[in-house]
Every structure is written in structure tokens, then in C-alpha cells.
Amino acid sequence: MRISTTGFRILLGVMSVLATAFSPSCSTSKGGNFNLYNVNKDIRLGKEVKREIERDPGKYPILPETGNEAVYGFLRHVAGKILDSGKVEHRNDFAWEIHILQDDETLNAFCTPGGYIYVYTGLMLFLDTEDQLAGVLGHEIAHADLRHSTRQLTSRNSAAVFTSVLTNNAEPGVLENVALGLLSLKFSRSHETEADLKSVEYLCGSGYKAGAAAEFFKKIEGAASLPAFVSTHPSPKNRVKRIEEKESEMDCPQAQSGSSEYARVKRLLRQKGD
Numbered sequence: 001m002r003i004s005t006t007g008f009r010i011l012l013g014v015m016s017v018l019a020t021a022f023s024p025s026c027s028t029s030k031g032g033n034f035n036l037y038n039v040n041k042d043i044r045l046g047k048e049v050k051r052e053i054e055r056d057p058g059k060y061p062i063l064p065e066t067g068n069e070a071v072y073g074f075l076r077h078v079a080g081k082i083l084d085s086g087k088v089e090h091r092n093d094f095a096w097e098i099h100i101l102q103d104d105e106t107l108n109a110f111c112t113p114g115g116y117i118y119v120y121t122g123l124m125l126f127l128d129t130e131d132q133l134a135g136v137l138g139h140e141i142a143h144a145d146l147r148h149s150t151r152q153l154t155s156r157n158s159a160a161v162f163t164s165v166l167t168n169n170a171e172p173g174v175l176e177n178v179a180l181g182l183l184s185l186k187f188s189r190s191h192e193t194e195a196d197l198k199s200v201e202y203l204c205g206s207g208y209k210a211g212a213a214a215e216f217f218k219k220i221e222g223a224a225s226l227p228a229f230v231s232t233h234p235s236p237k238n239r240v241k242r243i244e245e246k247e248s249e250m251d252c253p254q255a256q257s258g259s260s261e262y263a264r265v266k267r268l269l270r271q272k273g274d
């Protein structure tokens with residue numbers, strides 16, 4: 001696959017690149033641990049983000065389930081192995097729905113609060129192995145499971161957001177704006193690192209290579225120039241290093257799925273693009 005710099009929106013964990021009220025300062029903010037919101041607010045916000053995505057098929061072209069059962073089934077299988085690892089704290093609280101966005105040029109995946117997971121076809125075509133895909137999904141699941149979005153909203157301390165999300169009496173349009181803001185949320189560096197390391201924890205003992213997310217970062221490093229990514233995120237090199245350190249620290253069993261199913265799924269996706 002040819003990847004142009006302009007089409008190369010590689011923003012793993014950056015939910016989108018819209019400019020909104022929330023975007024300018026968040027990339028440098030420290031990721032706090034304090035969370036003023038309860039788990040139900042993550043669920044509510046997630047539903048609202050999903051609604052905003054469905055409202056804008058031009059920007060978020062959802063690949064229909066019908067005719068793509070094999071691709072969806074495969075993604076659910078991989079995500080399911082992580083979700084059923086016994087290590088996902090909000091396994092039974094959140095929706096953990098899988099959606100695919102049909103855009104072969106975008107190397108991205110994201111997960112809203114409350115566990116609505118979106119994976120671009122571009123990312124699926126770019127990755128080589130099921131383990132790499134599991135590593136990336138683990139990272140995205142971690143952002144939701146660790147409740148990074150509401151932790152970030154907490155640290156930003158916006159009265160309008162608190163009023164609309166904490167109470168059920170949102171001013172018209174405010175909740176929608178919060179949801180749209182979440183779509184452009186750039187997680188802090190510390191939250192990115194947390195999600196990377198959590199991915200290793202989830203995968204350790206799952207049958208996938210625990211540090212498979214590192215392979216993704218190695219791969220993108222060689223693929224193109226990454227201005228947005230490098231300026232707002234820990235450098236891929238540092239991420240690889242931390243992930244590999246965590247993997248050896250945990251002493252995970254050597255594993256690799258070795259399945260040929262991913263190659264078949266990629267062939268199906270490529271046929272779609274032709």
C-alpha cells in the first residue's frame with residue numbers, strides 16, 4: 001500500500017484531528033488520575049460520541065456489517081480475547097462494540113469512553129499480523145478501560161462540561177459539543193504511555209505476543225514522516241523501548257498467534273477497495 005504524507009493521518013489514540021474547543025492545550029496537559037465522573041458518565045458520553053459519528057457518514061464512513069461479516073467477526077474475535085483476559089476492569093460495564101471505518105488512507109483506531117471501538121480499514125491493511133492488531137486494540141481498549149477521557153475532562157475543569165455531564169439537565173447542544181470535543185481529544189503523553197503498558201498487561205498470557213504494540217510503532221517509524229504524531233506524542237522510539245521493557249519485566253510466555261486468518265481478512269478488504 002502506498003502511503004502519502006498527507007493521507008497519512010497516523011494518530012493512534014488520538015481520536016481525530018478536528019479543531020474544537022477542547023483541542024489546543026490538551027496535548028501538553030498532564031494526565032491526571034483523579035476522576036470526578038462516575039462510570040455511568042463514561043457510558044453516557046460514549047453513546048453520545050457514537051451518535052455524533054453516525055450523524056456524519058462523510059467524515060466517519062462506517063463499513064456495513066452486511067457483506068463484511070468475516071471482517072467484523074475477526075476483529076471481534078481478537079478484541080474478545082483481550083476483553084476476556086480477566087484484566088479489563090470495566091469488562092461488564094462498557095459496551096465494547098466494534099465498528100469499522102472504511103478509509104484505506106487513515107492509519108487510525110480509537111475507542112470512545114464506554115468502549116465503542118472504531119478501527120479504520122487503512123490500519124487493518126497496514127498491519128502485518130494478528131498480534132500487531134491485538135497490540136493496537138489493547139492500547140485502545142486501555143484508553144476506555146482506564147477512563148482517560150473523563151480523567152482528562154476532570155483535569156480541564158470546565159464548569160459548562162461538569163454541569164451538562166454531571167447532571168441530567170444539559171443545556172441544549174452542550175452534551176453534543178462535549179462528545180464532539182472528545183472526538184478531537186488528544187490524550188496526554190502520560191495517558192498514551194499508560195495505554196501502551198496496559199496493552200502489554202492485557203496481552204501477556206493471552207496467546208498474543210505481549211509487546212506486539214511495539215511492532216506497530218517500529219513499522220510506522222519506517223513508513224513516513226509523522227509531524228503531528230511526533231510533536232504531540234511520545235516518540236515511537238521511546239514507546240517501543242517502554243513496551244519492550246514492560247514485556248520483559250512481566251516475563252510473559254513467548255507467544256505468537258501465527259494465524260493466517262488475518263491475511264484472508266486483508267484480502268477481503270483489498271477486494272473491497274478495488
Ligand SMILES: [Zn+2]
Nearest residue numbers: 012013014192
Ligand atoms: Zn493512544
